[in-house]
Amino acid sequence: MTKFIEQPRYSCALGAQQSVIGIKRAVPILHSGPGCGDKVSRLLGQGEGYAGGNTVPCTNASEAEIVFGGEGKLESVIEGAFKVIDADLYVVLTGCTSDIIGDDVGQVTGKYQAEDRPIVYAETGGFKSNNYVSHEIVVKAIIDQYVDKFKTGTTPIKHLVNVFATIPYQDPFWNGNLEEFKRILEGIGLTVNILFGTASRGVEEWKTIPQAEFNIVISAWPGLGIANHLETKYGTPYIQFPYLPIGGGETTRFLRQVAKFGGLEQELVEGFIKGEEERFYTHIERMADFMLEFRYGIPRRFYTILDASYAIGFSKYLLNELGIIPAKQFVIDDTPEEFQQAIREQFKAISELRSAEVDFLVDGGAVQDQIRSDARKSRALIVGSSWEKDLAQEIGADLLIVSVPIAHRLILNCGYAGYNGGLRVIEDIYDRVLDTYR
């Protein structure tokens, strides 16, 4: 029995509606209670995008559907959505109401699939899982029910890769991160299906998923299931990089691993890396004196309250490239037991010289209590969410808001991944630090 959650930082299974909204010209159709879509949008994402927020079609389950079943209503809302909403892909997602009463959504959707309409469904009743897990379920549903049918072929195209790196909107920097991943992977000679966001070509890209030479998972655990599924389904091999690569060192490590796995042309890869590193470290060098000399206090220890991929990524970066020492780290994504050991190992070897303590805890209130009672000798940095505003104030820490809920900054195409993301992290941390002086 999982315990209660204070200060939630993720959504329920239905939160995967945001993954659908992250695909160009795709629209979710909710077969759920009337407030579910609103609650998801309130937590995940700033702005409604193409057809999110109040545009999302929904059956708005009422007492009548609970008693008599909601299949008829779902059918009429799907019919309406085809007529009213101009989209390339429609994804029916169920909520608690439908999943508890047991509507046969597959049968309703199947009727339209038989007519070759671009529609898929997934069972995402809120109680079934959270959006880290259901993101995989929804992506797999799209692959099985849409991509497989409309695929451009199955013959692998040389150097074509699919990237599964982030959960749109749950990762507030998803769009910027994906732009950077696409940029650097193209830099080493790959053709990239980035699948979500502005750098993607939408469903046309999805149709070529089966033709990828290999898949790249950049994540501690969410997304692995998709790669495994594609391996079974199309025999596509995959490589996992188990955290967000931020800055020069880790991004280079990531690119070299990918290059080795894909047997890419050494000269091209190293040439690209050299150029990127030069640019990255020119900036680091330029501000090293500031880091060493600023006498009025900059953070020297950090806490992360993030999902596993971000927690490892930030910890490695802050320690290795900025010299900020890890205090305790908190992973708040409800990591399934089977993946926890690998994450612990990452923290155990967070640098060549050091290990960091990590705790898996979904109850943000309990996390904050631990940090509050932790003994501190120096100024701290908290990398967390808007829930940490008062905590940071109380313990005199600087706060970089990176996780949902995000209410104190606005994110458009800012990303923290890669070489560019690493520089942006530095700007954002020291922006906040310097802003504390009068």
Added chain:
Amino acid sequence: MSSVNIDAAEVPVREARLGSITGFEGTAGELVRCAQSGNLKDGSRSFSQCMGCSSINAFCQLSMIQDAVVINHAPVGCAGDFFTFNFVYRVGQMERKLPPVIGRYFNTNIEEQDTIFGATKKLEQTIRDVYDRVKPNAIFITTSCASGIIGDDVDGVANELSTELGISVVACFCEGFKSKIWTTGFDSAYHSIVRKIVKPPRQKSNKVNIVNFWGSHIFDDLLKRLGYEANYIIPFSTISQLEYISEAAATIQICPTLGTYIGAALEQVYGVPEIKSPPAYGVIGTDSWMRELGKVLGREAEIETIIQEEHDRVIPLLDAYREKLRGKTAYLTAGAAHGHALIAVLKELGLEVQGAAIFHHDPIYDNGDKTSDALAHAVSAYGDVANYNVCSKQAYELVNILNRVRPDIMIARHGGMTLWGAKLGIPTLLIGDEQFGFGYQGVLNYAERIVETLDNKEFVTNLAKHSTMPYTKWWLEQNPFSFLRGDLDDKVY
């Protein structure tokens, strides 16, 4: 009149209690006639978009009681509104010069196995742990679709833990699927407060309850002049303050859509008179609201003096605004009673109201008094409104209508709607503070902002040029009410 029964754990939903509806197409006058003659029929939509739900509105009221905590008995996604209301709470603390405090909200995280075996044990343990962590003066439990369908005995748990912990542990039933009218959640929150927090009066006080969201404190000066004290209730109240709202001299609603139930409940159960006149929006509306306030508080002569002073001050200024706004057209989208109020304000300013998309309609309020009908008041004072659409946040209908009507300005009262005006290049204004348009000064406040918005066309013009439209061409050419069928009710289900 619906009779308030504080012995029942749940308050019936608005559809059952008041005959409220979410679908109608016609004129405002027709709606009022249908409603008042008891012939109001709800329309159902065969296509619909996400609405809101009662649990959001219940949480909206319970989440800012300063010394209470809320436990949301639900899967974690239902807690998606925690931070948005925490943000509102904290902005309100700044405005009220209160120290920064985080809202203490908990989610029981109902999972698959709980839907099979029930989650009452989990709820009990959560209540105990939360009590240990926070030591609040009261705990409210908000329910969810999941807890409702699996049939957890939340009231039983609440009563048991109330005895065990020695504080009020109160169940608030607000399952989303139970009502299409999410403002039912307000009623649920108030029912739980009147039922378990409010105590019988010890004596009468000179306080006047003001049922509001977290708006500005505009009633202080007026009530002080009349010898009374304003008591803004629910958000930013404390439990001990709420215990004796039964002693107040009167209850004022800033919006009967919000406060219909608590106004009537306090009057029926504890004899606190409710000001039944529609809220004071527009000069005519404010006059009659003021007069009723004077009558209830026994200050009729003083009120007449104030009315005269305010007329002398406001009317010349209003005339100047009317001159500026002559010939301008407006379209409105808002929740029910506040929408009616804004119709009055817009018409007072001489704008032509081309239509309105109003989220629901209550044909009568809990006090059973027809004089509270704000829409009837707006129609009789200022004339009918064509294209009056009862539309539960259905953006597709709104876009279709706006695309035809193309008003000079769109006025919105709730989030999620403004985008559609702006994407079509229509200057759009959203005012968050309900009290902003209240009373004589409120008309001037709105006028100033409308003039400013009409003048600011650069942003919307540019946005319209670069915007995408998720609605099909086909849809934009259809009758906006193509999916709304009052006569085909049975077929939809």
